[in-house]
Amino acid sequence: GGSLKTGKMPEGEKTGQCKQEEEQQQKEEEREGLIEFYSSYQELFQFFCSNTTIHGAIRLVCSKKNKMKTAFWSVLFFLTFGLMYWQFGILYREYFSYPVNLNLNLNSDRLTFPAVTLCTLNPYRYSAIRKKLDELDQITHQTLLDLYDYNMSLARSDWSTLSTQKRSSRSLLHHVQRHPLRRQKRDNLVNLPENSPSVDKNDWKIGFVLCSENNKDCFHQAYSSGVDAVREWYSFHYINILAQMPDAKALDESDFENFIYACRFNEATCDKANYTHFHHPLYGNCYTFNDNSSSLWTSSLPGINNGLSLVVRTEQNDFIPLLSTVTGARVMVHDQNEPAFMDDGGFNVRPGIETSISMRKEMTVRLGGSYSDCTEDGSDVPVQNLYSSRYTEQVCIRSCFQLNMVERCGCAYYFYPLPAGAEYCDYTKHVAWGYCYYKLLAEFKADVLGCFHKCRKPCKMTEYQLSAGYSRWPSAVSEDWVFYMLSQQNKYNITSKRNGVAKVNIFFEEWNYKTNGESPAFTVVTLLSQLGNQWSLWFGSSVLSVMELAELILDFIAITFILAVRWFRSRQQLSPPGPPPNSHDNTAFQDEVPGLSAPHRFTVEAVVTTLPSYNSLELHGLSRDGEAGHE
Numbered sequence: 001g002g003s004l005k006t007g008k009m010p011e012g013e014k015t016g017q018c019k020q021e022e023e024q025q026q027k028e029e030e031r032e033g034l035i036e037f038y039s040s041y042q043e044l045f046q047f048f049c050s051n052t053t054i055h056g057a058i059r060l061v062c063s064k065k066n067k068m069k070t071a072f073w074s075v076l077f078f079l080t081f082g083l084m085y086w087q088f089g090i091l092y093r094e095y096f097s098y099p100v101n102l103n104l105n106l107n108s109d110r111l112t113f114p115a116v117t118l119c120t121l122n123p124y125r126y127s128a129i130r131k132k133l134d135e136l137d138q139i140t141h142q143t144l145l146d147l148y149d150y151n152m153s154l155a156r157s158d159w160s161t162l163s164t165q166k167r168s169s170r171s172l173l174h175h176v177q178r179h180p181l182r183r184q185k186r187d188n189l190v191n192l193p194e195n196s197p198s199v200d201k202n203d204w205k206i207g208f209v210l211c212s213e214n215n216k217d218c219f220h221q222a223y224s225s226g227v228d229a230v231r232e233w234y235s236f237h238y239i240n241i242l243a244q245m246p247d248a249k250a251l252d253e254s255d256f257e258n259f260i261y262a263c264r265f266n267e268a269t270c271d272k273a274n275y276t277h278f279h280h281p282l283y284g285n286c287y288t289f290n291d292n293s294s295s296l297w298t299s300s301l302p303g304i305n306n307g308l309s310l311v312v313r314t315e316q317n318d319f320i321p322l323l324s325t326v327t328g329a330r331v332m333v334h335d336q337n338e339p340a341f342m343d344d345g346g347f348n349v350r351p352g353i354e355t356s357i358s359m360r361k362e363m364t365v366r367l368g369g370s371y372s373d374c375t376e377d378g379s380d381v382p383v384q385n386l387y388s389s390r391y392t393e394q395v396c397i398r399s400c401f402q403l404n405m406v407e408r409c410g411c412a413y414y415f416y417p418l419p420a421g422a423e424y425c426d427y428t429k430h431v432a433w434g435y436c437y438y439k440l441l442a443e444f445k446a447d448v449l450g451c452f453h454k455c456r457k458p459c460k461m462t463e464y465q466l467s468a469g470y471s472r473w474p475s476a477v478s479e480d481w482v483f484y485m486l487s488q489q490n491k492y493n494i495t496s497k498r499n500g501v502a503k504v505n506i507f508f509e510e511w512n513y514k515t516n517g518e519s520p521a522f523t524v525v526t527l528l529s530q531l532g533n534q535w536s537l538w539f540g541s542s543v544l545s546v547m548e549l550a551e552l553i554l555d556f557i558a559i560t561f562i563l564a565v566r567w568f569r570s571r572q573q574l575s576p577p578g579p580p581p582n583s584h585d586n587t588a589f590q591d592e593v594p595g596l597s598a599p600h601r602f603t604v605e606a607v608v609t610t611l612p613s614y615n616s617l618e619l620h621g622l623s624r625d626g627e628a629g630h631e
Contacts, residue, residue, distance in 0.1 A: 038559055048552050055540045084538040091530050098371045099521040106512045111361060113265070113297035114464055115290050116308055116506055117340035119283035119330040120259055121348065123238075123320045132172060132241045133320065139176050140234055140322060147183050147206070148226070175240070175427050179434060181208050181233045208233050210435040219438050227325065234322045235282070236434060239414045242281060243424040259285065261486060261501065262311035265297055281415060282323060283330055283342050291336060299508050304356060307507025311486075314351035315500045327351055327499055333359060333506065335462045337390050344394060347468075354473035354503040360465040361513035366457070371520065374459040383454050386417040396455035401440075404449050409436035473503045 038044040144150045183206045206229040207222030223229035256277070263270035273295070275287045289308060290297045299306050314328045332346035340346070349355050366374045375381055378391025385391060386399040402416040411425035411433055412418050425433040443449055474482040486501065535541060 038555065041556070041559065044552070044555055044559060048548070052548050052552075053541050053545045054548065080538050084534055087534045087538075088531060091527060091534070095522045095527050100367055100371055100518040101521045103517040103519055105515040105517065107515055108512050111299045111508055111511070111513060112336075113290050113299050113308070113508075114333050114359070114361075115288055115336050115338070115340075117286055117288045117332045117334065117342070117346070118260075118310065118312065118504070119280055119286040119342055119346070121314075121324055121326055121328055121330050122284040123280075123282060123323045129241050129245055132244075133238070135172055136176070136234070136237055136241065137322070139173060140230070143181050144230070147181065172237075172241075176237060178427075179208050179210060179233075179236065181206065181229065206230075208236075210438055211432065212435050213432040217435075219435050221438055231322065231325065238320070238323060239281065240425075240427050243414050243426040244428065256287065259313050260287065260310060261313060261489075262309070263289075264309045265290075266299070266306055280342060283346075284324070286340065286342070288340060296336065302508040302510050304505050304507050307505060309506075310504045312349070312502055312504065313500065314349075314502050329502060329504070331355075331357070331504060331506075333357070333464050333466060335464075338392055339387050339389050339395065341394055341398075349502050349504055350470070351499040351502045352472065354471050354505070356469045356471075356505040356507075358467050358469075358507060358509035360509050362463050362465055363513065363515045364461050364463070365515065365517045366459045367518045367520070368459045371518065372459075373456050375456045376459050378458070381454060381456060383451070384419075386419060388417075391458055392461070393455050393457055397451050400449065400451035400454060401444050404444070404451075405437065405440060408440055409433050413437065467509070 038047065141152045144152055205222045205224060206226050207220060208229075209218050209220055211218040221232070223232065256272070256275070263274075265274070270289070273292065274297075275289045276291050278286050278288070280286050297308075312329050326348060328351050329349045330342055330346045331349055332340050332342055334340055334345060366372050368374050368376060375391065378385060378396065381391070381396055383396050383400045384403060385395060386402055387395045389395060398416050402412055403419060405411070405413050405416075405425075406419055406422045409425065409430065411430045412422045414424045418424060423429075425437065427433060440449075444451060447453070483500075532543075535546070539545065
């Protein structure tokens, strides 16, 4: 009996020991799992706060027995998080505003001399339109006589000869009478500013009226100055006369030697290969030096002796006094392959004065894309370039106005290039083009046409900063021999020594030129550095701390997914399943197992063992047969 009792005790101890080993193995498997999961959000948060390197998180766990401290550190922790992400928002906003840094560089190199355009300031009387201009002068003479009792001297015959002219003159008179120059009281004119100064004590203003083709609407172009009104009115009819000559811009009646008396660059004499000629309707004959891209001038040294020196004639002779009211010449410095807009960048040279113009070259390179609204070559600007030059902002603006002029008025303005398929405005063909032009010009200046928004600045541009000095030339003691030499060399007929000639010197002030460049002020590296600084300031941690926070978020998502799956499965287990189709009667089985009448939660533990081989099964069967026989 004693031996039997001692034989059963080791069996129970063996069973308990197996259970302990299984529990210990299960704990080890839970502790050394590949993916660590938590049973609740509280366990996840406690593990994170106890093991993270983010400062302040441990205080949420170690002070959990003191609710006041826990609440204080919780508020402080999340407030710090909020302030940090507020700073993050400021950094991101600054990054996506694409700020730039301005880089200033001084370069020393041989400088390419810019193009220089010089105009006579005297509109030329073409021989092809000389008769019509004489007729316009006679009409203007009579108009000034009627308005101001001023008898303007004319080189041609007086007003009485107008009746003997041909039919073309009667046609000109008809159009001039349709747009007369008149003087009216301010109250009789509309579209006038209330604070416009009056012309005289009787409060009269002078101007002309431009009406639509059916005369239903009129535009009153009025001026407070009679000089401006007469000049604008005369210019309007002068443009119509030029527009009637289809090849007027191709006419070349320049007289270079009669305007440019002397030309030297770097102490070498200029020749005809160094300039090109064009005619401006208001500024007369214009000559552009150093515009040939095949042989550009270069300056090795700064100073007045290493630049361009010109002696020009400024005396007016056989020109149009009603268009040009100044004496001298107009000069403009610009880059090659850019048109000379004399109205914008030019300035006048006084007669009898030596004008010394010093230049400083300045290049500007802007960042395109998201950093600025500049354009590389104008190909992305929705305006056709009508000029045979590279893109500039002024080229685009003038092209935009001309295209709108053709679209709205049916003809092109004479001062700007002619678009394909269009013709210049002429009131013999386009009766109301003046009315349309001045209305369109008012919309253009108010940016109703949108030209100033469409035309963007180029990303790369070259400018020349100019400063001028003046001195009397020639001096009183040298003017006699200077004019004598000019009369001998250039056949200059001296009529006005003081207003007859002028001298212009254009040179580089210094050898250095300035380059203004842009670079991104906030790159991706800068952004990451600033974000790291803010993170270290508020939490004193590193990139690995950020990874810990990312791990917390991923674990939170995983736990949420697992709990959702468990909740969904528990709902399926609690709902009674319906009888499956073609089911058999299981009442006998229910009688045998009455305890399974209601569903219960149970756990099935599966023990996986290695299956024995075929030979081992045979040996095992033989041993069992031997035991049975033995019994």
